[in-house]
Amino acid sequence: MSEVKFSKEHEWITLEGDVATIGITKHATEMLGDIVFAELPEKGSNVKKDGTAGVVESTKAASDVYTPVSGEVVDTNQAIVDDPSKINEDPEGSAWFFKLKMKDQSEMDSLMNKEEYDKFAKESAS
Amino acid sequence: MEIKKTSLNKLHQSNNAKFVEFAGYEMPIQYSKGIIEEHKFTRSHSGIFDVSHMGQLFIYGDESLTEELEKIFPLDLKNLKLNCSKYSFLMNEDAGIYDDLIITKIEEGYLIILNAACKDKDFEILSNLLGSKFKMNLDNNRSLIAIQGPKSVEILNSIINGVDQLNFMTGNWFDSDYQKLFVTRSGYTGEDGFEISISNDKAEKFVENLIQKGAQLIGLGARDTLRLEAGLCLYGHELDINKTPVEANLRWAISKSRLSNGGFIGSKKIMNQMQDGASQIRVGIKPEGRLIAREKTKIFDDTDTQIGEITSGTFGPSVNGPIAMGYVDKEFSKVDTKILLEVRGKKHPANVCTLPFYKKNYVKGVN
Numbered sequence: 001m002s003e004v005k006f007s008k009e010h011e012w013i014t015l016e017g018d019v020a021t022i023g024i025t026k027h028a029t030e031m032l033g034d035i036v037f038a039e040l041p042e043k044g045s046n047v048k049k050d051g052t053a054g055v056v057e058s059t060k061a062a063s064d065v066y067t068p069v070s071g072e073v074v075d076t077n078q079a080i081v082d083d084p085s086k087i088n089e090d091p092e093g094s095a096w097f098f099k100l101k102m103k104d105q106s107e108m109d110s111l112m113n114k115e116e117y118d119k120f121a122k123e124s125a126s
Numbered sequence: 127m128e129i130k131k132t133s134l135n136k137l138h139q140s141n142n143a144k145f146v147e148f149a150g151y152e153m154p155i156q157y158s159k160g161i162i163e164e165h166k167f168t169r170s171h172s173g174i175f176d177v178s179h180m181g182q183l184f185i186y187g188d189e190s191l192t193e194e195l196e197k198i199f200p201l202d203l204k205n206l207k208l209n210c211s212k213y214s215f216l217m218n219e220d221a222g223i224y225d226d227l228i229i230t231k232i233e234e235g236y237l238i239i240l241n242a243a244c245k246d247k248d249f250e251i252l253s254n255l256l257g258s259k260f261k262m263n264l265d266n267n268r269s270l271i272a273i274q275g276p277k278s279v280e281i282l283n284s285i286i287n288g289v290d291q292l293n294f295m296t297g298n299w300f301d302s303d304y305q306k307l308f309v310t311r312s313g314y315t316g317e318d319g320f321e322i323s324i325s326n327d328k329a330e331k332f333v334e335n336l337i338q339k340g341a342q343l344i345g346l347g348a349r350d351t352l353r354l355e356a357g358l359c360l361y362g363h364e365l366d367i368n369k370t371p372v373e374a375n376l377r378w379a380i381s382k383s384r385l386s387n388g389g390f391i392g393s394k395k396i397m398n399q400m401q402d403g404a405s406q407i408r409v410g411i412k413p414e415g416r417l418i419a420r421e422k423t424k425i426f427d428d429t430d431t432q433i434g435e436i437t438s439g440t441f442g443p444s445v446n447g448p449i450a451m452g453y454v455d456k457e458f459s460k461v462d463t464k465i466l467l468e469v470r471g472k473k474h475p476a477n478v479c480t481l482p483f484y485k486k487n488y489v490k491g492v493n
Contacts (some may be wrong), residue, residue, distance in 0.1 A: 033156065033160055033161055033347075034160050034161055034162040035161075036416070036418065036441035036448075037416050037418050037448070044452065055470065057348060057418050057441070058161075059162060059351060059440060059441055059443075060155070060161070060284075060347060061160040062418070062420065081416075085162075106201065111264070
């Protein structure tokens with residue numbers, strides 16, 4: 001599996017072969033608070049880099065989930081739809097959102113690594 | 127304008143509060159545990175709420191004050207006993223609501239608790255209506271602390287002996303280590319609890335004592351989910367100047383004895399609406415599934431006609447599902463009516479339901 005990369009919209013992404021797994025970061029869940037609703041893209045649909053690919057709602061507000069890369073949705077995580085509190089519990093592990101079959105892996109290049117993201121998150125939070 | 131802070135601001139900070147601006151005040155939206163845990167803790171134990179931003183208006187006067195206030199509020203104040211409280215409204219001539227409030231008869235007059243965002247305007251309106259005959263004091267030297275939830279009576283009584291003898295919607299002055307406190311058995315969470323009016327310089331120590339006894343600080347976020355589960359209105363959402371108490375389904379708060387003769391501001395409109403019904407009415411709404419319909423969500427019937435709008439919507443932690451309140455045309459206000467909510471461009475099914483979403487635990491008849 002590839003190194004974990006991060007987007008400015010607070011998504012994380014890993015790549016295995018040509019399939020990317022995408023979720024939201026721990027920092028994002030801390031900003032959102034208790035997540036009580038998740039909506040995921042439909043399997044078989046195509047999503048575009050930086051476009052919306054779902055919604056999460058906390059007790060406070062709704063937020064769009066963006067996809068950091070383009071591709072065809074090949075799998076979604078029904079467990080987080082059935083129990084959205086799992087997203088707060090394990091955001092960067094078992095609570096992934098969706099998997100994409102990527103066409104252009106160079107889209108990964110512009111994303112941040114862990115160190116860069118941690119710095120970005122710290123700065124954007126203050 | 128500089129943001130205002132309550133006398134508990136430092137205590138909120140040291141308890142890792144996340145702050146928001148609310149009605150010109152820096153208020154805690156939540157603490158480190160988060161809204162859902164704070165909500166559940168209040169329902170099972172005891173939550174402390176800083177509501178010092180709300181207005182505490184003391185009006186002093188003799189019998190003639192009661193007469194003057196009856197020209198303003200739709201209440202039978204002549205028969206309101208000492209230390210008893212009533213929920214009411216300040217209205218305009220069209221029965222539009224300037225504010226909702228709690229009024230308590232005290233020895234020298236009345237104490238009225240007002241919403242933070244409305245209190246200055248309320249003071250101006252009441253000053254104009256009452257003239258200079260009565261002493262009015264919108265008291266900034268007192269904090270207001272609410273303690274809510276099943277363990278609150280035990281905790282508070284260990285600090286202020288005798289509060290366990292208060293009935294719901296009554297109050298009294300108590301002497302304690304924290305000087306003279308005015309305590310009412312009331313609140314806005316659907317739980318048994320109290321509101322304590324205390325001088326600003328004593329408030330922090332008092333709340334620290336409550337925390338030592340096992341209560342926890344709760345933010346405005348959980349206060350909102352708690353009141354919504356309890357089916358209670360929030361000014362600026364369910365209530366505003368374009369809504370009347372009849373439309374808001376709050377006719378229970380209007381004293382029956384005042385309906386035959388009227389004589390209070392807005393009485394004509396109220397009496398007409400009581401007779402003919404209002405065209406729109408506030409209802410409880412339960413979306414099917416987990417979908418949350420927020421404020422301003424449009425409500426439709428099955429023919430694509432808009433029939434209303436959501437005024438508050440969230441996830442109810444004790445109900446463990448989405449809940450909402452809103453206004454619908456009266457023919458759609460019956461319980462179990464199927465309606466559609468437009469969220470992110472799609473229409474989702476929901477049902478009109480009875481309020482509250484969560485059953486209340488108020489204490490009645492201690493004595």
